[in-house]
Amino acid sequence: MLKVPYVTNYLSEHFAEDDYPTLEGYLRRGGYAAARKAITQMTPDQVIDVVKASGLQGRGGAGFPTGLKWSFMPKTTDKPKYLACNADESEPGSFKDRILLERAPHKLLEGILIAAWATQAQTTFIYCRGEYAFPAAQLARAIDEAYAKGYLGKRVMGSRFSHEVVLMLGAGAYIAGEETGLLESLEGKMAKPRKKPPFPAEHGAFGMPTTVNNVETFCHVPHIIGNGAAWFKGFGTEKSPGTTIFGVSGHVVRPGLYELPLGTRLDEIVFEHAGGLSAGRKVKGVIPGGMSMPILPAGQLDVPMANEFLRERKTMLGTGGIMVMDDTTCMVRAGWVITYFFRDESCGQCTQCREGTGWMHKIFERIERGAGSRGDLEILLDVASKMDGQTICAFADAAAWPVQGLLRHFREDFEAHVSHGKCPFPQSFEL
Amino acid sequence: MVISAETRARIDLEIAKYPKRRGALLPTLHLVQEELGHISLDTAKEVAEIFAIAPVEVMEVVTFYNMFFDRPQGRHHVYVCTNLPCSLRGARGLLRELEKHLGVQTGETTPDGRITLGHEECLGACAYAPMMRIDGKYHEDLDVDEAKRIVDALR
Ligand SMILES: Cc1cc2nc3c(=O)[nH]c(=O)nc-3n(C[C@H](O)[C@H](O)[C@H](O)COP(=O)(O)O)c2cc1C
Ligand code: SF4
Numbered sequence A: 001m002l003k004v005p006y007v008t009n010y011l012s013e014h015f016a017e018d019d020y021p022t023l024e025g026y027l028r029r030g031g032y033a034a035a036r037k038a039i040t041q042m043t044p045d046q047v048i049d050v051v052k053a054s055g056l057q058g059r060g061g062a063g064f065p066t067g068l069k070w071s072f073m074p075k076t077t078d079k080p081k082y083l084a085c086n087a088d089e090s091e092p093g094s095f096k097d098r099i100l101l102e103r104a105p106h107k108l109l110e111g112i113l114i115a116a117w118a119t120q121a122q123t124t125f126i127y128c129r130g131e132y133a134f135p136a137a138q139l140a141r142a143i144d145e146a147y148a149k150g151y152l153g154k155r156v157m158g159s160r161f162s163h164e165v166v167l168m169l170g171a172g173a174y175i176a177g178e179e180t181g182l183l184e185s186l187e188g189k190m191a192k193p194r195k196k197p198p199f200p201a202e203h204g205a206f207g208m209p210t211t212v213n214n215v216e217t218f219c220h221v222p223h224i225i226g227n228g229a230a231w232f233k234g235f236g237t238e239k240s241p242g243t244t245i246f247g248v249s250g251h252v253v254r255p256g257l258y259e260l261p262l263g264t265r266l267d268e269i270v271f272e273h274a275g276g277l278s279a280g281r282k283v284k285g286v287i288p289g290g291m292s293m294p295i296l297p298a299g300q301l302d303v304p305m306a307n308e309f310l311r312e313r314k315t316m317l318g319t320g321g322i323m324v325m326d327d328t329t330c331m332v333r334a335g336w337v338i339t340y341f342f343r344d345e346s347c348g349q350c351t352q353c354r355e356g357t358g359w360m361h362k363i364f365e366r367i368e369r370g371a372g373s374r375g376d377l378e379i380l381l382d383v384a385s386k387m388d389g390q391t392i393c394a395f396a397d398a399a400a401w402p403v404q405g406l407l408r409h410f411r412e413d414f415e416a417h418v419s420h421g422k423c424p425f426p427q428s429f430e431l
Numbered sequence B: 001m002v003i004s005a006e007t008r009a010r011i012d013l014e015i016a017k018y019p020k021r022r023g024a025l026l027p028t029l030h031l032v033q034e035e036l037g038h039i040s041l042d043t044a045k046e047v048a049e050i051f052a053i054a055p056v057e058v059m060e061v062v063t064f065y066n067m068f069f070d071r072p073q074g075r076h077h078v079y080v081c082t083n084l085p086c087s088l089r090g091a092r093g094l095l096r097e098l099e100k101h102l103g104v105q106t107g108e109t110t111p112d113g114r115i116t117l118g119h120e121e122c123l124g125a126c127a128y129a130p131m132m133r134i135d136g137k138y139h140e141d142l143d144v145d146e147a148k149r150i151v152d153a154l155r
């Protein structure tokens, strides 16, 4: 079981209590009251309006406004409508959904119920990464309990609303986290992302209108319905309300999870909450939002963790996975590891992505070995710029951005490899 | 027939959950692999019959996903995560030590068929690195000695 966050807030306040994952424990702390309120006292449109007014943005990486997404679901259709919960969490550096699955499975189910009422969805498919055997087992137990006590299934809580939940395990593919790759995988196929349009709200899982949301996104919803949009906007920034559960990893004294309002400064998270670096070490760079997001150099950590501020520094919040690298770190090695990942996980449908990720890794390999040339840096930038925004899904952008970030801020590391003819960072992490 | 009647019954329960039969293909492959250890071409043919699709469609799915195997594996799977946060905290050094300790390269199985050693991408345990996943269970905050002790205890 994952350690509870070092700093808690409304999402994680009960995580240290052993009975919280059980239905009884959840009910004892006010659980399912928001779902009851939504289903028995609010119309679906009223629920959507509150979520819109709250300003909640998706926590799966893209930050899309949740209420707006729900409103895309067709109102008049004779087709069954579905929700998909994205529990594929595979973005390197991210482990927040895992703790929500492990410690708050009923909070997730309650959020799903409210979303299902709002969109009038018949079934939710929860797609959980296959490696999360324990979190998935916690969730499966919670689903069984919820069915047994009438919180799921026919006539939820005695109302006229019925909702089914199906839990499916993935089988190890990063691209299955992309929302249309996820839908393909749900249908028993290779997780190759679909061309859009049509968008999932029109043609989603099994060809039916579908809304896809991240685990954490769903988990904010009971709090918003229970306490109101104004309450929610009391956390975070004006444009990015609420908290998120940041995951801090790498060279810090206290790696772990921290639930903090959006807009908390990155340097505060790294140095105050996560305890800074070990004695004598300094920060070299920090990846602020999971591996797809461009790195920031030590001098730019005075940034509030919200997209409106991070964008000014050419990076994004992503999934809030913060990776800290100290001054021993070789940024070419970091790039080697990053490009290895993207080369292996590309689904191969688009030439630019399939070839580009392979080329980028090959060039990193060459530079790290000391066999690179000055021209290689320009080739890298050229390959990356050709991948950005030209493909079926955003994976190719996600692969290009970190490379562009490394070259933007750590060009001297690359040049030092070329001029020394070998890696000039003997103390760097082992490759 | 390679798939047991028991597993077949569990497959039918999965099929009932999805609006289209094929939705149960991944759950089926998990069940079949749990029983047989890997998914051979013969197994794929049987699975294909259940879903009324071509065997090649089953094999495509098997090879697309990292957690499915089309050939026999060791009795235990030991995977070290080598993605960036884990690498920053020594995961690759740990993997090298395990290679030496077990006398195999990453991706290989010990001659006695006891352990297949592998590496994986981020497993959602980045703050507790280095870590390894053994037969579905996570072992976190490892050092080399502890990791060796854990693999030695596998039979
Ligand atoms: C390559 C790629 C991988 C992704 N992986 C995940 C993932 O593991 N989990 C997730 O929730 N969203 C992931 N996303 C984002 C989803 O496509 C989608 O935007 C999200 O699930 C929507 O939920 P939200 O609006 O609640 O954030 C990924 C996107 C891309 C392009
Ligand atoms: S961009 Fe890459 S991952 Fe996305 S569909 Fe194209 S090849 Fe596949």
Ligand code: FES
Pocket (backbone or CB within 6 Å): A092, A093, A094, B081, B082, B083, B084, B085, B086, B087, B121, B122, B123, B124, B125, B126, B127, B129, B131
């Ligand atoms: S990088 Fe190893 S668990 Fe995330």
